[in-house]
Amino acid sequence: MIEISPETVAQLLYLVHTDPEELQEALGELRPPDIAEALKELPPEAAAKVMAALPFDLAVQVFDEPELTRHRCAIIQHIDPRRVGLLIEAMSSDQRADLFREVEEKDRIRLLATVSEPTRVNLRKLLKYPTSTAGGIMTTEFVSVPSDWTVHQALALISEVGGRKETVYAVYVVDPKSEALVHVVSLRELITAPREENVMDIGSRRPPLTVTPDTDREDAARLISKYNLLAIPVVDAYHHMLGIVTVDDVIDTLVEEQTEEVQRFGGMEALDAPYMEISFLGMIRKRAGWLCALFISEMLTATAMQRFEGEIERAAVLAMFIPLVMSSGGNSGSQATSLVIRALSLQEVRLRDWWRIAMREVPTGLVLGAILGLIGFVRIVLWQEMGIFDYGPHAFLLAVAVGLALVGIVAFGSFAGSMLPFMLKRIGFDPASASAPFVATLVDVTGLVIYFTVAFAVLHGTLL
Numbered sequence: 001m002i003e004i005s006p007e008t009v010a011q012l013l014y015l016v017h018t019d020p021e022e023l024q025e026a027l028g029e030l031r032p033p034d035i036a037e038a039l040k041e042l043p044p045e046a047a048a049k050v051m052a053a054l055p056f057d058l059a060v061q062v063f064d065e066p067e068l069t070r071h072r073c074a075i076i077q078h079i080d081p082r083r084v085g086l087l088i089e090a091m092s093s094d095q096r097a098d099l100f101r102e103v104e105e106k107d108r109i110r111l112l113a114t115v116s117e118p119t120r121v122n123l124r125k126l127l128k129y130p131t132s133t134a135g136g137i138m139t140t141e142f143v144s145v146p147s148d149w150t151v152h153q154a155l156a157l158i159s160e161v162g163g164r165k166e167t168v169y170a171v172y173v174v175d176p177k178s179e180a181l182v183h184v185v186s187l188r189e190l191i192t193a194p195r196e197e198n199v200m201d202i203g204s205r206r207p208p209l210t211v212t213p214d215t216d217r218e219d220a221a222r223l224i225s226k227y228n229l230l231a232i233p234v235v236d237a238y239h240h241m242l243g244i245v246t247v248d249d250v251i252d253t254l255v256e257e258q259t260e261e262v263q264r265f266g267g268m269e270a271l272d273a274p275y276m277e278i279s280f281l282g283m284i285r286k287r288a289g290w291l292c293a294l295f296i297s298e299m300l301t302a303t304a305m306q307r308f309e310g311e312i313e314r315a316a317v318l319a320m321f322i323p324l325v326m327s328s329g330g331n332s333g334s335q336a337t338s339l340v341i342r343a344l345s346l347q348e349v350r351l352r353d354w355w356r357i358a359m360r361e362v363p364t365g366l367v368l369g370a371i372l373g374l375i376g377f378v379r380i381v382l383w384q385e386m387g388i389f390d391y392g393p394h395a396f397l398l399a400v401a402v403g404l405a406l407v408g409i410v411a412f413g414s415f416a417g418s419m420l421p422f423m424l425k426r427i428g429f430d431p432a433s434a435s436a437p438f439v440a441t442l443v444d445v446t447g448l449v450i451y452f453t454v455a456f457a458v459l460h461g462t463l464l
Contacts, residue, residue, distance in 0.1 A: 032058065036065035039075070047071070048078035051087075060090040066098075066252050073102045076111075085114030094139040094249060097126035125242075134220040135213025137253060138234045138243035143168055145199060146176040147183065152195040158187070167246055169230040172208075173199050180239040184208040210235045213242055221250040222347065308452040317391055317463075318455055321376075321402050322448070328372050329409035329447040330440030333417030336361055337439045340421045341431045354422040358415065365414030372410055373403035394462045401458040405451040412450060413443040 030038070035054075039047040039062070051059050063072065076084050076099075088096055088111065100108055100123055112120050122140055129135030143161065145154045154171050171190060173183035182200070189203045210233045211220045224232055224247055231244040278286070340357060343349045349357060380399035383389045391398050417439045421431035 032061040033065055033067055035062045036067040039068060040071050044071075044074035045078050047075045051075065051079060052083070056086070056090075060087060063087050064091050064095050066095070069098060070102060072099050073107070077107075081114055084111065088115050089119055092139055093122055093126060093141055093243070094137060097123060097136075098131075100127060101131065129213050132217055133213060134211045134215040134217055134232075134234050134245050135242065137217050137220075137249045138213070138245050139167075139249070140243040141167070142172055142231075142233075142241065142244045143170075144172040144174050144181075144241055147173050147198075147200050148176055149173075149199050150195065151190055151193045151197050151199060151202065154185075154190055154199050155195070158190075167231065167244075169244075169246070171199065172233060172241055172244075174241065178238070179241075181208060181210065181233055181235055181241050184233065208233060210239070211245065212236070217245075217250075217253050218345070220245050221253055224250050308448070317398060318401075318452070322451070324376065325402065325405050325409050325451045326444045326447045328369075328406055329413035329443040331413070332365060332368060332410045333413035333439040333443045336365075336414045336417030337420060340418045344421060344425065344431055351422060351425060354419065357418050357422070361414045361418040362411060365411035366407060368414065369407035369410030373406035376406050377403035392463070394459065397459055397462055401455045404458065405454040408450045408454060409443070409447040412446055413439075416442055416446070 035050070035058075039050060042050065051062070054062065062068070068075075076087075079087075088099070091099070096119075100111065103111060112123070115123075126135070126138070126140070129138075131137065143154075143158055145157060158168055158171070168187060170187060171185045172181055173185060174180060175182050183203070185199055185202045190199075193202045209223060209227060209229070211223065213234055213236070215234075220232060223229070224245070229247070231246045233244055234242045236242055340349070377399045380391060380395060380402060384391050384395040384399075420439060420442070425431045
């Protein structure tokens with residue numbers, strides 16, 4: 001694959017305004033995804049000229065690329081309306097629906113007028129499903145045959161219409177009377193079967209795996225992954241075929257979902273566009289809310305420190321280890337949160353498993369806390385004995401206090417971090433909202449209380 005660099009984009013832009021024939025020759029060396037990536041970097045007017053210079057079949061492939069999502073609207077404003085209609089007609093049904101979701105209502109009406117009535121009906125059917133569902137990402141381009149057909153008839157149909165379909169991973173067999181889906185035959189099974197055999201006698205006799213149009217797209221992705229499918233049928237309540245969700249749609253879905261989760265883990269709203277395309281004010285809106293919420297919650301930490309102001313004044317050396325113990329609790333909580341959120345996302349655990357998670361995280365947190373506590377204890381004692389720093393006459397007791405506090409804080413952090421996603425999911429919030437900064441803030445406050453409580457118990461009568 002040719003790497004798209006600023007120089008490549010600059011060359012395309014130059015050729016757009018100079019020599020269309022040379023442009024076609026340059027584009028001939030690129031694959032459709034490469035061209036789509038380059039078009040993203042061009043102004044809409046220049047991108048439209050590139051599209052006009054492309055052979056129609058190649059232009060359709062380029063326009064069909066998910067890479068151009070959120071850019072197609074601006075580009076089609078500068079393309080001849082007649083060519084726009086032809087492009088839309090030739091696009092795959094799912095990408096066509098994505099295009100119409102992007103455009104404003106007034107432009108949608110204008111674009112609908114450029115396509116045929118069957119395409120308009122198909123678009124209205126797809127646009128009624130949210131993009132978070134299987135119906136919202138399905139394509140209506142699939143091959144189906146009656147259950148009384150032979151292998152020869154099915155292969156003849158594929159030969160005739162297969163080139164006009166987005167994918168032909170399988171042939172879907174329907175009852176000729178009810179039109180309900182009754183069987184699925186892979187293309188490989190068809191090609192290797194005797195031509196006179198009935199399609200119902202080919203392949204597995206198990207009922208086909210299906211999803212409904214309202215199935216969450218992540219659940220559809222899990223089914224495709226679990227059963228190693230290339231596509232899964234989408235059916236209505238009567239088992240009539242509505243479309244298929246293909247593996248490439250699933251990959252795009254997973255990338256988008258994971259991007260949103262990673263952004264939420266960072267303590268902000270998920271971006272609805274690539275980073276470089278978000279406006280300055282848009283970026284502020286996405287990040288300010290969470291930062292303010294975290295800042296306000298961190299005020300509880302200041303309140304907790306004020307509560308222990310007297311202890312800090314009497315034993316100022318305790319303040320030296322506040323960042324150490326607070327960060328350790330936040331880190332252990334963030335680890336637990338990340339693990340549980342991912343397990344919930346993959347359905348490795350369910351809400352009813354919360355107590356099993358708690359029974360794992362509490363002893364895990366205690367052991368991890370003991371490890372860190374031992375390191376903290378050794379560090380204080382070693383620094384004192386080697387003369388690196390003088391912690392005073394009660395250095396040993398100070399080391400014990402820090403070590404025990406770390407055990408409690410890390411154990412609490414692990415427990416709280418693992419339970420917070422369950423709590424959020426129970427009340428209807430996205431568990432990904434239990435981001436690492438939020439967990440760290442929660443553990444900061446409780447960590448201070450644990451630290452000074454342990455310190456007071458160990459150092460009472462000496463430093464305190």
